[in-house]
Amino acid sequence: MASIKDVAARAGVSVATVSRVLNDHPSVSADARTRVLAAVEALGYRPNAVARSLRTDQTRTLGLVISDVMNPYFTELARSVEEEARALGYSVIIGNADERPDLQDHHVTTLLDRRIDGLLVSPTDGGSPRMLDAARTGTPMVFVDRWIPGVDVPVVRSDGRGAVRDLVAHLYGLGHRRLAIIAGPAATTTGRERVDAFREALGAYGLALPDAYIGQGDFQADSGRRVTEGFLDLAEPPEVVFAADNLMALGALDAVRARGLRVPDDIALAAFDDIPWFVHTDPPVTAVAQPTRELGRAAVRALVDRVEGRPGASVTLPARLVVRRSCGEPTPPQSPSPVRRSTS
Amino acid sequence: MASIKDVAARAGVSVATVSRVLNDHPSVSADARTRVLAAVEALGYRPNAVARSLRTDQTRTLGLVISDVMNPYFTELARSVEEEARALGYSVIIGNADERPDLQDHHVTTLLDRRIDGLLVSPTDGGSPRMLDAARTGTPMVFVDRWIPGVDVPVVRSDGRGAVRDLVAHLYGLGHRRLAIIAGPAATTTGRERVDAFREALGAYGLALPDAYIGQGDFQADSGRRVTEGFLDLAEPPEVVFAADNLMALGALDAVRARGLRVPDDIALAAFDDIPWFVHTDPPVTAVAQPTRELGRAAVRALVDRVEGRPGASVTLPARLVVRRSCGEPTPPQSPSPVRRSTS
DNA sequence: ATCCTCCGTGTAATCGATTCCACGAGGAGG
DNA sequence: CCTCCTCGTGGAATCGATTACACGGAGGAT
Structure with a gap:
């Protein structure tokens, strides 16, 4: 796989110039820029995100640890989180804890090892050691749906x-x-x-x-x-x-x-x-x-705020009741209608 | 966040020795090993996966691009993929294509930029450019559920x-x-x-x-x-x-x-x-x-085989019919029973 | 006693990017 | 004509790990 050196060689410039073109830094001549771009195109070059992350100390990646992916509620949450993150220029790595504290800890650990920029968690339990640790050592973090009392982390949830x-x-x-x-x-x-x-x-x-x-x-x-x-x-x-x-x-x-x-x-x-x-x-x-989509979006926004140095506040959104038939006779329609007998 | 240098300094050894302890390389004295381990513990040190990946050129991460996470079939597939990958020492990053070729391409691109070790795809369409490219340039890859004819990549699917x-x-x-x-x-x-x-x-x-x-x-x-x-x-x-x-x-x-x-x-x-x-x-x-769980496991095994230099074969598993009531009168029970009239 | 091996360890190169600093050329101002 | 900026550029350090290579000391063989 072509590296920045290959591009530099082909374009007849230094790697510094290539890097500048890639990050569109202003002081590059039009000539150099076109030559670099041509080389990038010709080689099908794509910057190595791993190397970039090592140098810049940011991965533009968010971690999301949820309690159970098979639960449609969390699936939808995960989806809206990824959507909003993508819109903001971040990727998300999902960890499924399956309601198991040990698995939750495993995911938090590997996510942290990967140096994700921020962590979104819906804790399975009272808080696993690694997570509490992450919160304490200043990893940008936001709780979503569930949270842990006493931990100073914004919470995005709905009030039922x-x-x-x-x-x-x-x-x-x-x-x-x-x-x-x-x-x-x-x-x-x-x-x-x-x-x-x-x-x-x-x-x-x-x-x-x-x-x-x-x-x-x-x-x-x-x-x-x-x-x-x-x-x-x-x-x-x-x-x-x-x-x-x-x-x-x-x-x-x-x-x-x-x-x-x-x-x-x-x-x-x-x-x-x-x-x-x-x-x-x-x-x-x-x-x-629950307003699941909005919850996901709000959580990502709060987290990205933290990641990028802004405050990042807690959000509480109201849930609403959806009446169907599983509790008995539906409420009578508003419009004039035949009298109904009670089911009691 | 503590780095290998901090650990080395605290243990009074060189970073090389620390690295050797971490990767349990044989030639380290018992004394050095305990001192390093103690320093690791004291500092709460965790190796930086980004740096490690850059050096070793492997991320121990698999990419999974699926057509639609909200579809329970794919959710279950994703779950079993993650499970098997975890058992084999890999993480997985999921990309949700939402049945959109452009999104599929986006995910394949960012996954490749991150230098994942292997790619599991359930293609949304006839094959986006990036994906075909990845297949051609030798990125270990396996198709799961859906595939693209003419592309030389193992396929794990079920035959319905x-x-x-x-x-x-x-x-x-x-x-x-x-x-x-x-x-x-x-x-x-x-x-x-x-x-x-x-x-x-x-x-x-x-x-x-x-x-x-x-x-x-x-x-x-x-x-x-x-x-x-x-x-x-x-x-x-x-x-x-x-x-x-x-x-x-x-x-x-x-x-x-x-x-x-x-x-x-x-x-x-x-x-x-x-x-x-x-x-x-x-x-x-x-x-x-479909035998979804088995499909996910088999796909991961095939992919990891490829990643680790082994062949990695295609797998086809049979699907089976589950009869319920949505097509009409259920089939009569096996045991002796009253004659039933046809519903025709 | 001498030489060879082997073991444990450290130094330094390396992965692929970003970025600070220095440098040369060219233009503006005196 | 000289000085000083500005601009574009390249060299080199750096991020945090891994690992080839070199080196010193201990122990065994002769």
């Missing part, structure tokens, strides 16, 4: 409180009183927050959230299945199951179906994180939708 | 012929005679092959595949919707729509539902590429399942 309140109002309006939640891991902020928001919203209607109605999941489908089975085995099973992510909702759907029960007739279901597939499930699933 | 034959048999057995297909882009091998396999299988039952029953899609949901609407507008609409990928199947499902029609009663639906969500759609979708 409003949407969860809307959800509970919707459920209450449909006559549901026994509401259960499949929580995410307590080590994650989203795992805790969603339970808190749910409990708080319930409180506004004078409803409690008994421990038996809080199932411990891990954001994976299997745990949703397991927890739901537990709910169904209760002497007084809940009327609604609210899954703290889409994968656990899928597991819940499985469990309900495996018992020969139907959603929403026998038990209602709602989920955090809306995804395209929820439109097509049987029945379509009511969900709290 | 058998499964498509099974699908047609299934459909024929259900009494369906007018079968249509939503094809992928003709520029992709999978786009063409799936149509060919379908036509061939139809031929075995004396069925033709008229042009009107071949809709041109682009592997995205929208095109599936559009094509399906076209089919439904036909004077004699097909009884079955076979989508050449899962996203177009989703679009087809949308289109059918938007007309107030039902699957499979009014029109049957089948898809290429099985995904977890197909179990939960209304109705569950019959699909041709």
Whole structure:
């Protein structure tokens, strides 16, 4: 592969001049410039990014460590991150932690070894040693979706409180009183927050959230299945199951179906994180939708701000409720329409 | 960030010795080794992968350029690729082409600029200039899922012929005679092959595949919707729509539902590429399942073989049919059971 | 005792870029 | 005509590693 020396030789100039042309530095004569460009063309030369990074101490690369690529929410997040990064002249390297702290640490380590300019993380747990280290030693860093309390790093996330309140109002309006939640891991902020928001919203209607109605999941489908089975085995099973992510909702759907029960007739279901597939499930699933694209863009902008020496602030965007049929009869249409009988 | 020099100074040895310890070269005294290790520990030193890559001319990184990350099939492929690569001591950088040749080229270029050791590609089109160039100039490369005829690069893919034959048999057995297909882009091998396999299988039952029953899609949901609407507008609409990928199947499902029609009663639906969500759609979708995980692993193994100087062979794995309810009455169980009436 | 080997170590070249500094030519100003 | 800038250019240092080569000392063989 041709190097800058080959180009210099062919153009009859020094490597310094070639470098200047490549980085369009002003003081190069028009003549030299054309000769260099011709040589570059002829040799199909492309600068070696590795060498360039070593010298300039910047890779124009961002690292993104997410909890689980197979989760459509994170896939979409990753996509929007890459899009925005590309627009800003950066590449992104994705590390999939698969909800495993050890894997998360592995990716943070290799990313740091590669001297990425900045790190975007959606932490799987309370914070692995390497990550905390990176945050402390000043690697530009931004948390997205989930974060770690007490670590001084901007956080880009969405606030689901409003949407969860809307959800509970919707459920209450449909006559549901026994509401259960499949929580995410307590080590994650989203795992805790969603339970808190749910409990708080319930409180506004004078409803409690008994421990038996809080199932411990891990954001994976299997745990949703397991927890739901537990709910169904209760002497007084809940009327609604609210899954703290889409994968656990899928597991819940499985469990309900495996018992020969139907959603929403026998038990209602709602989920955090809306995804395209929820439109097509049987029945379509009511969900709290995060502004995923905007989250990704905002996170990249905050990170690049930090990388380039600007402040880089935290951002919180509101989530919103998307009502479908998995919790019962949809709300009646606004326009005049035939009277509907309640399903209760 | 500490460099090898700092470690050398602290351990009271030369950088050469430090390097030897790090790469566990045999000729280092036990004493020097412990002192170096202690210094490494104390400084929290991690070798700079950029510098190392420049010197050794290898990055231990693989590039993966896929057509569309949002497609669960490719997400799963990407995941298994990363897994296998990690097991073999490599990292992978994913480039999402979004079915756009220009984006594909962008990613191939930046990947090559970074001097990745090998490239895994699922080409979006007939082959962008940079990619063809890379193949010609000897960059270790392997095609996965899709490939480009005439380019001398190993191909790891799955053969859907058998499964498509099974699908047609299934459909024929259900009494369906007018079968249509939503094809992928003709520029992709999978786009063409799936149509060919379908036509061939139809031929075995004396069925033709008229042009009107071949809709041109682009592997995205929208095109599936559009094509399906076209089919439904036909004077004699097909009884079955076979989508050449899962996203177009989703679009087809949308289109059918938007007309107030039902699957499979009014029109049957089948898809290429099985995904977890197909179990939960209304109705569950019959699909041709590729051995995605194995494909990813095999592709990485073939690529790493090439990277490390071994031959690196093509691999073709069979796909299989997964029957669900979207094409009509499921096949009767094997065990003795009441006689069933045909749905025809 | 002498010579040869082998082992552990350090010096320095190298990878491919960027960039500081020096230098020569040419133009402007005195 | 001389001096001083400015401009374009090249030489060389540098980034942080790896590794060929040289060298000194210890130990074995004769």
